[in-house]
Amino acid sequence: MPTVSMTVNGKPTTAEAEGRTLLVEFLRGPLGLTGTHVGCDTSQCGACVVHVNGEAVKACTMFAAEAEGADVQTIEGMANADGSLGVIQQAFQDHHGLQCGFCTPGMVMSAAALLKENPKPTETEIRDYLEGNICRCTGYHNIVKAIMAASGQDVTAIAAE
Amino acid sequence: MYDFELVKPTTVEEAVAALSGDEAQPLGGGQTLIPTMKQRLAMPGTLVSTSGIASMKGVSASGGVLTVGGATTHGTVAAEAASSYPALAALAGGIGDPAVRNRGTVGGSLANNDPAACYPAGLLGSGGVVVTNTREIAADDFFQGMFTTALEEGELITAVKFNIPEKAAYAKFAQPASRFPLTAAFVAKTSDGVRVAITGASEEGVFRWTEAEEALSSNFSADAVDGLSVDADGMIGDIHGTPAYRAHLVKVMTKRAVTAAG
Known part of the structure; x- marks a missing residue:
């Protein structure tokens, strides 16, 4: 079987992959990085969002071999170096931005991509950006609130409707 | 999904050579093709990725x-x-x-x-x-x-x-789950006249709404299409909307696009 090499969360990695091996299968299988979830497997739900060369993509709808040589970041790479939660992760905890937690890896990765291109998004911009991330528990309010808080904005005015 | 060979050329020439093979197909971003392959509705023998061809970006x-x-x-x-x-x-x-x-x-x-x-x-x-x-x-x-x-x-x-036209706008009535247009209109005004392209509505795929183009070429305002009607025959009917509903949306979205174009 051919091998695929990429840098995942800063570490160079190489593993076997068929042409049809999806990036998410590559991450969860040989690399054992099961933080990236498979929800719908049809590129609707966004639970599998990771960053490839800094851009958010749905890892269930990209072949691993397409990420050959790429710099990939997953939810496992979002914590601080000392193992404590990163700013976005901490905000999700502080503002109850999750209930069952299944969508959370994708939500955090999408949020990180948003804040990189738009450091102080409005509530509407956050909701627009999360178009491709589905949560069945929270009703999104606390996710939006967590992302606003992570961007350093005051969230006291945002009602928990 | 069925197995296949993934080829990653770096030039158009290499890609074209790879595409001459049996059951070969280009792979763009795969956002439609990969879900289709997962459902086994497509089974290419070779996928030729275009993502590594710098001259195509x-x-x-x-x-x-x-x-x-x-x-x-x-x-x-x-x-x-x-x-x-x-x-x-x-x-x-x-x-x-x-x-x-x-x-x-x-x-x-x-x-x-x-x-x-x-x-x-x-x-x-x-x-x-x-x-x-x-x-x-x-x-x-x-x-x-x-x-x-x-x-x-x-x-x-x-x-x-x-x-690039003098002015243009795209008005999309999005199907909220898929985010594809239920019906959408792209209106462009050029010195040669107006073009109106409609997607999401017809069973024939995208089409130009020529009656609206004529009306808008003499009067570029949303009112200009008021008197026109769209035949529901040949429009898509599904759980999201009937042919008559889509025919109605053709006009509504065209008007919105004209207004947005200013």
């Missing part, structure tokens, strides 16, 4: 024409065409969601010619040409019905040239 504007490399993602078009052709940039920036836009390509969307895709309306509405490895195909000749185009076997979209 990028956005440039000159002489009233916006040229977009065939492997350019929607996200790149949304960002890089924003100043030269804002209506098209807005169309690209409204496709799917951010992660889909970071992978999906203009060439892939046009080659697939989904009857509810956004880009076919953008190209047919703008006028322009599809550039392949062998020829240039006029926008008016390219779309040949649902999921059907003028492309030959093994032909690859290397670039797409959009005519």
Whole structure:
């Protein structure tokens, strides 16, 4: 079987992959990085969002071999170096931005991509950006609130409707 | 999904050579093709990825024409065409969601010619040409019905040239789950007249609404289409909307696009 090499969360990695091996299968299988979830497997739900060369993509709808040589970041790479939660992760905890937690890896990765291109998004911009991330528990309010808080904005005015 | 061989050429010549193989097919961003393959509705023997072909990427504007490399993602078009052709940039920036836009390509969307895709309306509405490895195909000749185009076997979209109009806008009534247009209208006003392209509505795929074009060419205002009616015959009917509903949306979205174009 051919091998695929990429840098995942800063570490160079190489593993076997068929042409049809999806990036998410590559991450969860040989690399054992099961933080990236498979929800719908049809590129609707966004639970599998990771960053490839800094851009958010749905890892269930990209072949691993397409990420050959790429710099990939997953939810496992979002914590601080000392193992404590990163700013976005901490905000999700502080503002109850999750209930069952299944969508959370994708939500955090999408949020990180948003804040990189738009450091102080409005509530509407956050909701627009999360178009491709589905949560069945929270009703999104606390996710939006967590992302606003992570961007350093005051969230006291945002009602928990 | 069925197994296949994935090839990653770095030049158009290598890609075309790989596409001459049996059951070979180009792979753009795969945002439609990969889900289709998972359902085993497509089973290519070889997929020829365009993502590593540098000459097929990028956005440039000159002489009233916006040229977009065939492997350019929607996200790149949304960002890089924003100043030269804002209506098209807005169309690209409204496709799917951010992660889909970071992978999906203009060439892939046009080659697939989904009857509810956004880009076919953008190209047919703008006028322009599809550039392949062998020829240039006029926008008016390219779309040949649902999921059907003028492309030959093994032909690859290397670039797409959009005519930049005086003003234009795209108005999409999005199906909220898929984010594809239930019906959308792209309206472009040029010195030669007005073009109106409708997607999501017809069983034949994207089409030009010529009655509206004539009406708008003499009076570019939303009122100009008030007196027109759209035949529900041949419109798509599904759980999201009847043919009559879509026929109605054709007019509503055209009016919204005209108003947005200003």
